[in-house]
Amino acid sequence: MNATAPSRWRRPVNLAALAAVAVLALVGCTASADVIAYDLPAQSARYSFEAETNGVKTVWEYTSDRPTKPDTPTSQPCIADEIVKDPGPCRPEPLIFLRYDLGLDLANTVKAHGLHRITVTGYYQERLSKPPTVTELRVEASLDGGKSWQPAITKAGGQNTFTAKIKHPKRDEAPGGVGLRITAIDSAGDTVKQTIPKAYQLR
Template sequence: MVLAAAVMLALSGCKGGDLVSYDLPAKSARYTFETQTNDVKTVWQYTSAKPAKGDAPELSPCMGDVAGSNTAACRPEPLIFLRYDFGLALDNTVRAGETHEVTVVGYYQESLAALPKVTSLKAETTFDGGRTWHPATTRATAKNTFTTTIENPRREQAAKGVGLRISATDSQGNTVRQTIPTVYTLR
C-alpha cells in the first residue's frame, strides 16, 4: 500500500478524515503519483517494491493497522518531499533587481529501510506566470540540502511575482517535480 498517499492527503488538509491508501501490485514497478494543492503541483516518479511485514515504522503505521480492517503488509513509498526556506520579508516580498537565495531540503517519510540520498536538484524560475522558465543556479550545501540563487528582474518585469519549479532525483532514481506558480512578489 502507498502510505505516502495517505500522509500527503492528511498534510494537504483533506477534510472529514479523507485518508486514502492505495494497493499496488506486489512486484517491483515504476509509478507516478500527482497532487495539486493551492496551485502547487507535485509529480513523483518512484519505484515501489513488495512490502514485508514490519516495513512500516511504529510512528507511521499502516492504515489497516490503525483502522483494524487490513492486515496486509505496507510501507512508506520512497517519495522525495521538499521543504523550503524562502528567506522572505514579513510581507512575502524580495527586492527587485537583486539576487535572492532559497534553501531547498529533500526529505522522506520515516522508514525502517535505508533512505536514499537526494543526488541532484535543478531549479527554474518564472517571472511571467509560468509561460517561460529560466534556469537558476543551484549548489549542494549539505546532505539533501541545496541553495538556489534567483536573479530577480526589475519589478515591472515580474508583475505576477516570481515562481519556482524544482526537479530533484535521488540515489535510487526516484524523482519529484514541484511547481509553485508564485513564491514571492518584488518590491
C-alpha cells in the same frame, strides 16, 4: 494497478494531509474517507503520484513493489493498521518531499533587481527505515506567470540540501511575482517535480 505502466492519481489535497496519505503502500485494502489504499503487484514497477493544492502541483515518480513484511516502527504504525481489518504488510513509499527557505520578509516579498539565494531541502518521512539520498536538484524560475522558465544556478550544500541563486529583474518587469519549479532526483532514481506558480512577490 497496472504493473507495466505508471498509475496516476489527480486529487486536490492539503499538502500536510498528503504527507500522511501518499506514503502508504497497503495490500488488500480499499480507499475510504481520506485514506488512499491500493494493492501493489509483487514485481517491482514504476509509479506516478500527482497532487495539486492551491495551485501548487507536485508529481512524484518512484519505484515500488509489494512489501513482504511490515517496515514501520512500532511507535508509528501505518494508518491502515488502525482502521482496516487485516491490511497486510505496510510501509511508507519513498516519496521525496521539499522544504523551502525563500528568504522572505514579513510581507512575503524579496528585493527586486539583483541575485537572491534560496535554500531547498529534500526529505522523507521519518518512518522510512532506509531513505535514499537526494543527489540532484534543479531550480527554475518564472517571471511571467509560468509562460517561460529560466534555470537558476544551483549548488549542493549539506545532506539533501541545495542552494540556488535567482536573478530578479526590476519590480515592474515581474508584476506577478516569481514562480518556482523544482525537480529533485535521489540515489534510487525516484523523482519529484513541484511547480509553485507564485512563490513570492518582488518589492
